[in-house]
Amino acid sequence: AIRMTQSPSSFSASTGDRVTITCRASQGISSYLAWYQQKPGKAPKLLIYAASTLQSGVPSRFSGSGSGTDFTLTISCLQSEDFATYYCQQYYSYPITFGQGTRLEIK
């Protein structure tokens, strides 16, 4: 199985900050990567697919990049509603696997 490793696992930031979350795959996955946001008690929400394609309705302050094994999710200007947990997911091959999550907290 392809292992997905996110970093950091958690961190604190302030509204208005630019933040970057990294996701690394244990083997090359081309651009078969998605990012999700999850808030407490809620289902995950798709933000980005194909590594860099913004899902319809997602604010443009979210962006994704990378291919192969190294990927990033960037939030250009944090808003209060962005404090949540973020997951990457590879869909290059079965079993589909997720990163362990990155919890973004308010500083």
Next chain:
Amino acid sequence: EVQLVESGGGLVKPGGSLRLSCAASGFTFSSYSMNWVRQAPGKGLEWVSSISSSSSYIYYADSVKGRFTISRDNAKNSLYLQMNSLRAEDTAVYYCARSNSGSYWFDPWGQGTLVTVSS
């Protein structure tokens, strides 16, 4: 509006069985692959199983293979997960999620149904 609504969760004893359902609406159910993803309390997301639009292709995580069975009824716009030989480690919120055939990112997700395996 695209909507997925799970049901069937509850408390079950170890070794017991449970059948989850996911009712889909707002889209042509028979054109999409469907999936189950679970999340243990306080933990991350774990993919469980996927089924193609016509049920031709089915995949399972190793952790549930041989115990869980995914199925769908396109006439009823419904997805199912039959869970047998349940273990404490199967305790989780179970989400159903839609994906395009050949592009297995998940969108949207249902609200989830909680399965608790405990004596």
